[in-house]
Amino acid sequence: MEKTDLNSMLLFLSVVDAGSFTLAAERLNMPKANLSRKITQLEANLGITLLQRTTRSQHLTEAGRTYLTYCRQIKEQVELANASVAQALTEVSGELKVGMSVGMGHEILKPVLSQFMRAHPQVNLQLSLLNRRVDVIDEGFDLVIRIGELADSRLIAKRLGSVSRRLYASDTYMKQHGPITSPHELGNHAVLLMSSIQKSEVVRLQNGAQHCDISVVPRMRIDDYVVLKQMVLDGVGTAILPDYMCAQEPQKNVLLPILPHWQLPAVEVYALYPKNRLHIPKVRAFVEFIQGVFTDRLSQPEKV
Structure with a gap:
């Protein structure tokens, strides 16, 4: 050889x-x-x-x-070697590969991403919006944003915040079908489910210490929150949506929280990256950026 x-x-x-x-x-x-x-x-x-x-x-x-x-x-070792030199100059540059879900990409990152790109003109960003679990290391990602627990010991997890979820429906749907005053009334309504998250047809809601399991027959199963939200806006039915996706809608009287005091258990959001990756300036800069973005967006007052 x-x-x-x-x-x-x-x-x-x-x-x-x-x-x-x-x-x-x-x-x-x-x-x-x-x-x-x-x-x-x-x-x-x-x-x-x-x-x-x-x-x-x-x-x-x-x-x-x-x-x-x-x-x-x-x-990775070459990049770390280069970063050891660039770090002294605080130079944020190079190829940066980031992955996150389609819904978060559109609702949270899209409105502010240009700020990061303008602040770091030497960074070439490859952003992948996908609704599947990627192998961060094998697929060459510098960082991914993911909901749920960390299962890969090769990765470091930085918590970005907590996502609350509840039922929403459009103003049009509510006018046509009337108000929903109890969780048990959901069985009489068109319910749309996020298939990749809600595997069961039993929805567990909580209101403080109270818990309620509701069986539903889904009108639709969708694997993307952007499409799911659009179906709700179009009056097809009611669905469980993250509050951050609906924060602006009540002001327009278009998308309304249903049973606002009942919600699903909150889920944690993490930035995941390979060990030692945070020493690379471009990765550290993006982590710091999204930490601020998610803290601001997920801490907005709930409109119920």
Whole structure:
């Protein structure tokens, strides 16, 4: 086995993350042919195929998946080495890959994200809005924002706040179907559920020390809060929504809290990032930014 060029390993990582040689070449600002030749030479040096390539797709081999893990570790060490120098200059720069849910991205981050981008012009942000649990390390994220408990011991969790949730309906729906004065009346109404969170058709509500389990037959199951909220605004039914998504609506008399004193148990929101990642200035700057954003947004007075 010949000596491996570190740059070729990072190029291989870029191709995998981009999903294609064409997109990777564009991001790296280098000819696609040169990039392909580098990866072919890397495979020749290793004596094994890392990527199975066709005209339409590429797939990691088993050896490629193993090799990719070490390439990511090397990239992180390179960034930490560079950060040790940049930190002295408080330079916030470089590629930053962040993931969060679609709903939080639109409702919390979108209105203020330009502030971060203007404050840090040397940062190139790759923001992924998705409603699935990602593998932070294997998928190359610098940081993800997630609801719920931390299960990966390789990650550090920084609490951003607590999300309260309750039932909401549109003013139009309430005028058509009348007020809901008791949790037990929900069974007679069109209920829309967030499928990725509400697995059961039994909704547990609480009012102080009181608890109430309500069985519902969902009119719709949706896996995205943005679409779910729109269905509620359009009068399709009532749904459990995070309060931060509805804070402005009561002022417009469009979206109203139903049974305002009854709500679901609050859930915690965390920023998750690999160990030592906070030492990199770009990551530290974004964590500090979103800490302020979430503290402000999730601490707004409830409008009930």
